[in-house]
Amino acid sequence: METYLLETKQLTKVYRNNGSKVHALQEVDLAVKPGEMVAVMGPSGCGKSTLLHILGGLDNPTSGEVHINGQRLDKMSEAQRAVLRRKQVGFMFQAFNLIGNLSVGDNIELPALVAGLSVRQARKRRDALLEDLGISDKSRNIPAQLSGGERQRVALARALVNQPTILLADEPTGNLDSKTAYEVLRLLRQTHMQGQTILIVTNDPNVASLAQRVVFMRDGRIINETILQERDDTKTLLVELLNLEGG
Template sequence: MNVLQVRGLAKRHGQKQSLVRAVDGVDLDVPAGQTLAVMGPSGCGKSTLLHLLGGLERPSDGEVWLAGERIDTASERALARLRRRSVGFVFQAFHLVEELSAAENVELPVLLAGSSPRQARRRARLLLEQVGLADRARHLPWKLSGGERQRVAVARALANEPLVVLADEPTGNLDTAATNEVLRLFAHLRAEGQTLVMVTHDGRVAATADRLISMRDGMFVEDTWLAS
């Protein structure tokens, strides 16, 4: 079963001479449990594709289906509900809420989904233990290293057991040691059967995926299966 299904997806910015085709008519099927890496040079439309898949941007053309539900025509409210339950995001810049502790950052999506504070705390504790940050739960983001912040972001993305995790350059701001920490985490997710779509410049990250799509000028130019 496909968790994500995309048909003729396009995103254009500007008009006439200034027209930019960020994503230019791509088709994509992502089955449940697959780890997909999208690679390409800067500005080729990788991040835009990820935003379109997660309903953070509206496409100019085409369809996006998430778990059998069409999301490109859904209302903002419906999209918000979908993101709560079905999508987890990991960003290159972490995007943690600066005034909340690591644990509270992980609790936030659980609370937004309607769980009780007690359930949210329990879930956050469990996830922070899984990413090896149980002892840093009460720290504010700025007191954490880059790798730790990204691990909190991963924990937050997993908070509501999403159908798919969308990761945008998850190691782009990290040094080698921190990258290795995150890669180990992603390998664990893959082993657990978590559907994961990540865009990256980093060949080491891409090498951990089941499938690699190369992207150029908004289009897919190569689709390779890596895993046996």
């Protein structure tokens, strides 16, 4: 029997809007293996962001099950989900969502401190990530002083500081120009190559082509699933480009 890091069963989310029901998710079954990189694609409003929020414990499903690393997420209280999120889930958002009046260093350290690491341990991990992501010199800056690509790098560092079980990325290149987007994708690929499980929600086929598997959604349902092979032309081209960019 195959072990999944992340699994949903019959996941359904219904919003009520002035008495009428809106089915954001309908009986979604999704499973992600450890070390896998999965992309979720679909048109705007198809439910992909709602799925990501529920997988990360930011929202509750109306029905169905969510399992993360063997734990039943949908049965947890909000506080229990928050505690689980600290260690198991890292988030990257399209709008970066850095805290404006904390320095880059403090933004990265914050989740580590919340998770109970000492200041010394948090700083050690922060410095390592800043070094890996090539923004060591930005530690004392505030987010407003950084470019879009640098901000998303900080967001990635923050997402990885607690060495999460899974990294959830919501349109991570949506606010970036193409050159900066490639840089961020290169880092994501690099992270994945180091064994990090990643689930990306995106509209961009180029981003999706980085994944091993692409899940297509429409009207709250998974309508298709494609496994991308290394020999896939698009994928190969993009990977090569990323490798070139990375030097």
